[in-house]
Amino acid sequence: MLAKEIMTTSLVTAGPETPVEEIAQLMMEHRISAVPVVEEDQRLIGIVSETDLLRREHSGSADLPQSWWLRLFNARDRISTTVKETHGHIAKNIMTTPPITVHVEATIEEVASVFLRRKINQAPVVRGGTLVGIVSRGDLVKAIAK
Numbered sequence: 001m002l003a004k005e006i007m008t009t010s011l012v013t014a015g016p017e018t019p020v021e022e023i024a025q026l027m028m029e030h031r032i033s034a035v036p037v038v039e040e041d042q043r044l045i046g047i048v049s050e051t052d053l054l055r056r057e058h059s060g061s062a063d064l065p066q067s068w069w070l071r072l073f074n075a076r077d078r079i080s081t082t083v084k085e086t087h088g089h090i091a092k093n094i095m096t097t098p099p100i101t102v103h104v105e106a107t108i109e110e111v112a113s114v115f116l117r118r119k120i121n122q123a124p125v126v127r128g129g130t131l132v133g134i135v136s137r138g139d140l141v142k143a144i145a146k
Contacts, residue, residue: 003106006143007125007133013038016045016092023048023091036099036124036131037091044124044131046095053094101126102135108143111135 014023014035023035027050037046100118102111104127114123115137125133 001108001143002104003102003108003111003125003135004104004133006108006139007104007135008139009133011036011131011134013042013131014048014091015040016090016095018091020048020053020089020091020094024053027053033136034122034134035091036134037095037097038131042130044099044101044126044129046091046097047099047124048091048095049122052096055094099124103127104132108140112140115140 012026012030012032012035014026014037016037016039018037026035027033034047034049036044037048038044100114100120100123102114102123102125104125106114106125111123115121122134122136124131125135
């Protein structure tokens with residue numbers, strides 16, 4: 001079985017100038033743990049994961065209280081004051097680049113190996129540098145269960 005057979009193709013993406021609070025909101029609304037960052041032509045340039053949001057050293061806001069992410073879930077409008085205060089921070093400031101990717105023709109064994117070696121939970125699936133899907137650990141588990 002190949003990555004292209006198990007990947008999710010209905011993608012939630014962001015551009016390099018997308019505000020951090022919008023990315024956090026996308027993650028919550030779509031119940032996802034990472035958002036690929038793409039150029040207008042769908043060329044993958046990075047990925048923002050929950051870890052990137054939690055780390056935030058890259059955005060110059062490492063002094064935020066550790067519990068800011070948890071407050072997202074308690075805020076009435078699902079966006080905390082702390083995140084709103086970081087409105088100047090954008091995807092390109094906190095994204096992981098280059099992103100760890102898998103090729104569309106990678107086997108599920110290769111995908112699992114990348115996940116274990118690199119200690120990641122999902123990977124964008126690319127064809128010639130263009131984002132075509134994303135595969136998660138959950139996708140792998142579903143494939144194994146079949």
